[in-house]
Amino acid sequence: MRHHLVLRVVTKMLIPPILLFALYVQFHGDFGPGGGFQAGVIFAAGFILYSLVFGLETARRTVPIGVLRFLIAFGFLLYALVGVAGLILGGNYLDYSVLASTPTAGQHLGVLVIELGVGITVAAVMVAIFFSFAGRSPKIRDEDW
């Protein structure tokens, strides 16, 4: 799709707001609709748009598959370790009240961190699945559609 000038310019303008919106959804999930799952998918959508317009190889150089593998596991572990941190500090597993000085602050912190873990895993999995599927596709020309 290298010759689609309009698409490329519009995509360049759109990707930063998409990523910013994903971060907003991620960290504003306590106060408005949204959370880790939605934010992760939106973040991944930004990368997928990038690789659709600028080519899969460029996108793969931006986010190598090794980094994706690491992030997939990292998000999940972050979530699970927050639970373990609660255990160590004397609460139940996944009880966030003991994470900070007051239960309210602890719950805020816990929810924020586990949502971050969810977001990282979901975004990485979505991009990885897209790369795996798109990596198998034969080269298609625009006329094929």
Add this chain to the structure above:
Amino acid sequence: MTFLALTAFYVIKLRHLFAVVMLSGVFSLLSAALLVQLDAVDVAFTEAAVGAGISTVLMLGTMTLTARREKIPNGTAILPLLVVIITGAALVYGTLDMPDFGDASAPSHGHVVPEYIEGTRDIFKIPNVVTAILASYRGFDTLGEVGVVFTAGIGVLVLLTSGSTSRGRRKGKGTKPQSDEKGGEGEGA
């Protein structure tokens, strides 16, 4: 609702798979609008992002690997139609016993929900009850969901990446060798 039914009808009727994929995206977007009408913005958000966005892209990606047109089925499908009609009728009959939409005395609003709402107001002090329930009250559920996503991702990577790396390497040798790519693949293999 009418639009939903119309879209579903055309998804069944059309044979051109590109149009079908696009229409299923439209279907997801319409469902998201319906969920907003029902004040379920969190679910609508997910439906719009996952259903209309990611799955459409993945379906298109899959379609490039296969044919563009559906095969014409031979023979009619009386028995499946009958099963679908009976199941649908049973589901509609079941909804007749459900409490009215927004009924405060509905059983689902009486069990643990008051505790959740009070807890969110007094302990969490955040406006979005959905986030509090999802992340804290039902933290184990959400951990399990992330586990499902994790497993799905690992499964796809294991099943699909091994084939595509070997092909990518052959392609890379044929056209232009890129040093960083080769290094990454070497580590992966």
